[in-house]
Amino acid sequence: MILITVPHAGSDSGRDEGARIFINHLERSLEAANLEYETLLGITSREVIDLNRAEAYGTEYYSNFISELPRTDVHIDLHSFFPSQETTEHGYSLSDWGAGDIVLFDIPNVTDQSLLERFVDVFTEREVSYLLQPALFENFLTNVASALFDTPSVLIEINEEAGRDFDSVADAVVEALAGYSVESVAFEPVA
Numbered sequence: 417m418i419l420i421t422v423p424h425a426g427s428d429s430g431r432d433e434g435a436r437i438f439i440n441h442l443e444r445s446l447e448a449a450n451l452e453y454e455t456l457l458g459i460t461s462r463e464v465i466d467l468n469r470a471e472a473y474g475t476e477y478y479s480n481f482i483s484e485l486p487r488t489d490v491h492i493d494l495h496s497f498f499p500s501q502e503t504t505e506h507g508y509s510l511s512d513w514g515a516g517d518i519v520l521f522d523i524p525n526v527t528d529q530s531l532l533e534r535f536v537d538v539f540t541e542r543e544v545s546y547l548l549q550p551a552l553f554e555n556f557l558t559n560v561a562s563a564l565f566d567t568p569s570v571l572i573e574i575n576e577e578a579g580r581d582f583d584s585v586a587d588a589v590v591e592a593l594a595g596y597s598v599e600s601v602a603f604e605p606v607a
């Protein structure tokens with residue numbers, strides 16, 4: 417089973433609007449490929465609590481996440497950004513990220529390298545523009561999935577300006593997952 421978390425789907429200024437839109441494309445592509453998945457949308461305002469930080473420990477969202485991990489083959493932590501001249505609170509350049517349709521975080525000793533390589537191979541083959549972002553350990557959900565549950569996990573940032581290409585990006589993500597997942601089946605792109 418593929419577990420997708422969208423922790424910043426709540427309704428406030430910190431909402432990952434592109435991730436909310438992209439998840440619909442991704443779910444359609446997963447269904448077309450007959451891949452089992454579960455999506456956990458965060459509804460708590462990011463201004464109240466950031467569900468992708470350690471402060472989320474003990475929340476209902478975290479409890480639901482933990483309860484799904486034992487049956488999860490692959491975890492995707494889905495976020496989005498709008499390119500600008502700003503940097504994130506952890507110093508990542510949104511301008512640099514804007515060069516790609518998708519950003520894949522590479523967290524030392526957390527991100528599953530074979531899963532990351534699978535994404536890179538598929539994105540390269542399908543000509544999906546991507547960036548690899550060396551990252552630190554601030555993203556709680558990928559850390560928990562990987563370190564505590566030994567579940568392959570990767571954090572993805574979707575470029576909100578890539579909206580017109582969301583179907584092709586979603587198909588590429590699903591192809592990478594289908595090729596990696598223990599329960600993979602023949603991949604057929606969404607028409």
